[in-house]
Amino acid sequence: MHWRKHVRGFTPRNKCGKLDEARVKRFFQKGTGNHIGLARVRPEVSALVEFMPLNLLAPQWPIKGPFDAIFCRNIMIYFDKETLAKLLKRFAPLMKQDGLLFAGHSENFSYISDAFKLRGQTVYTLANK
Ligand SMILES: C[S@@+](CC[C@H](N)C(=O)[O-])C[C@H]1O[C@@H](n2cnc3c(N)ncnc32)[C@H](O)[C@@H]1O
Known part of the structure; x- marks a missing residue:
């Protein structure tokens, strides 16, 4: 397992992808x-991010919008259609009017919720905007 190498936020350098x-x-x-061959986000960049656990199924979320973007990638596999529809309904009021919801590459939310509309490959905007 390579798990231990990720504990302090290191990732293989080739995971920086197409940047x-x-x-x-x-x-x-x-x-x-x-950690040769690995890279991690500079501390001054990660200091801009607030990290916290969030159980998407919890009745209350300890977060407040409005967000420019929500990344909810590759999570659909865990939820049935009904749960996912509820989830998308909860995302909608947390987003800015022109906010973006990012899904995974093989995920499609269009047939599940009318809260969002597809804006580009795997990217959604609020349907009512
Ligand atoms: C296949 S991984 C995807 C991870 C990452 N989003 C990505 O695209 O690489 C699925 C993730 O969903 C998370 N997950 C499953 N059930 C969840 C829940 N109820 N609330 C929040 N996250 C959950 C798991 O912890 C896991 O990290």
Whole structure:
């Protein structure tokens, strides 16, 4: 298992994907020593992010919008259609009017909820905007 290497936020450098070299340099730092070949987001960037656990099935969510974007990728597999429809209904009021909801590449929310409409490949906007 490579699990331990991810504990401190390190990821294989090739997971930086299609980002150009300038962006990789600006936003990531290279691992050294035991972390050669790995990279992690620079602390000044991750300091901008508030991390917290969120159980999507919990009756209350400890978060407040409005959000520019919600990434809910590759989660559908865990939920039945009804649960997912409820979830999308809860997302809608948390989003800015022109906010974006990102799904996974093989996920399609269109047939489940009328709260969102497809804006591009795997990206949705509020349907009522
Ligand atoms: C296949 S992984 C996808 C992870 C990540 N979003 C991605 O695209 O790489 C599915 C994730 O859904 C999370 N998950 C499952 N049930 C959940 C729930 N009720 N609330 C929040 N997250 C949940 C799991 O913990 C797991 O991290």
